[in-house]
Amino acid sequence: WETGETAPLEPRGVSFEVSHGPLQGRVVLREQPSRVGVEMQLTLLRRGAVP
Structure with missing residues (x-):
């Protein structure tokens, strides 16, 4: 996994x-x-996926 800046x-x-x-x-x-604690939300999209 790679992450960007916060x-x-x-x-x-x-x-x-x-x-x-x-x-x-x-x-x-x-x-x-x-x-x-903290709440975590993760949103992922797959590149090249057809809707």
């Missing part, structure tokens, strides 16, 4: 691009103040 998100989060072979996507990490 970009801050409000409130209390960061995002960055990811790629792995034909897959490209974005990861979003947000601190969860009401709980211990």
